[in-house]
Amino acid sequence: MHRSQFTMELEKVHVVLFPYLSKGHMIPMLQLARLLLSHSYAGDISVTVFTTPLNRPFVAESLSGTKATIVDVPFPENVPEIPPGIECTDKLPALSSLFVPFTRATKSMQSDFERELMSLPRVSFMVSDGFLWWTQESARKLGFPWIVFLGMNCASTSILDSVFRNQLLSKVKSDTEPVSVPEFPWIKVRKCDFVKDMFAPKPTTDPGFKFIIDQVTSMNQSQGIIFNTFDDLEPVFLDFYKRKRELKPWALGPLCSVNNFLEGEVEEKVKPSWMKWLDKKRDKGCNVLYVAFGTQAEISREQLEEIALGLEESQVNFLWVFKGNELGEMFEERVGERGLTVRDEWVDQRKILEHESVRGFMSHCGWNSLMESICSKVPILAFPLAAEQPLNAILVVEELRVAERVVTASEGVVRREEIAQKVKDLMEGEKGKELRKNVEAYGKVAKKALEEGIGSSWKNLDNLINEFCNNGT
């Protein structure tokens, strides 16, 4: 029988979301909040989002126009390694060394968090980031289901999991020797595809090691895992996860499309200078390469210089958004009208990728960026830098064939000649045409995934709500 006949019997759904304190993790979870609030579930859905005071403005802006409730819990003070006033990882001076103490410190928020939870209307289920491992304990104590969200895709999660379970690279000496992944033998990984020293033996007291153990232990006790992906993008990996792993996967993406549906009518008051620049390029019939490396990347001075010189040598039009080090005035003078650099400013990346002139994306392969590129039908030049990005690159280059990948020289830096060549291939060559054709096909399928009533992710969300909120009826 159709559910709407039982509208009166449907319980009110109240979802608590707690995104990790970094932009790359907050953005998709806030999009999930919008998705939940826009879902045409016959009952009532309310969403409460937890964050900290300094992250509140970003959260509030991202959720503007929705009826989401935002609750902030104070971030712990006087954490030895963390400079005061920092509550988001993209503000950390050295993310690679401060990530663990910063994330570990969030546990001090637990008692305030639980107090706030107890004052809320009955919670149907909670979704929080795997980095906030301790929230699982809070959900258990207060008696509601906990679903984990990692911000990653299913392929990288599965490959990482397989590499660990099989201790695949522990005994491999070479950084660059390709080794087949047991569950996916056609995929080969190398030690350099993983965080440095990940496989080195560590004492159980090592803070990084302890953090991974805590995270894995809490994940194993969760009631499911949400992926920002859709069924047709990674069918092999989602199927594997369903069959071979205990955690039930829920593909609810592409979450970046949710904002689009809702913001369609909102007119921008003032057009940022880079959008005007893109308009000019479009009017002149020029194709533009968009270059960006997410919110976390720590790029060495040497690598930055190689990227600059590679872009200069490629002769293509480019818009480069970056953080940190200056490039030197001479660079901008030399490239002139052909290139625009935007330093230390927040841009609307999704809008840039949607712009008619943008025909290629040089990306660090953060999963949000890749999803946004696929949804905007823009082919990618994969330039993975850290975290799970090399595994994401394997997915987009080898499995989906929507990207080409730069090759790193033996000194660990991608050289200017390589960058210039691959940029030209992407923007002007046959390779670019082939990748564009493929990404256009995936872009079309991506759009369908969230279509009301028929899209795979729409249906998955509907099933999730029913599984957790209506006793399976």
Ligand SMILES: O=c1ccn([C@@H]2O[C@H](COP(=O)(O)OP(=O)(O)O[C@H]3O[C@H](CO)[C@@H](O)[C@H](O)[C@H]3O)[C@@H](O)[C@H]2O)c(=O)[nH]1
């Ligand atoms: O000026 C900016 C800068 C960034 N973004 C957005 O910020 C997000 C960045 O996310 P992502 O591309 O995934 O990069 P990171 O910030 O590096 O993301 C972290 O989180 C991701 C999701 O877990 C991981 O895949 C990455 O490896 C990890 O570094 C994207 O939505 C961008 O559109 C903007 O809109 N404007």
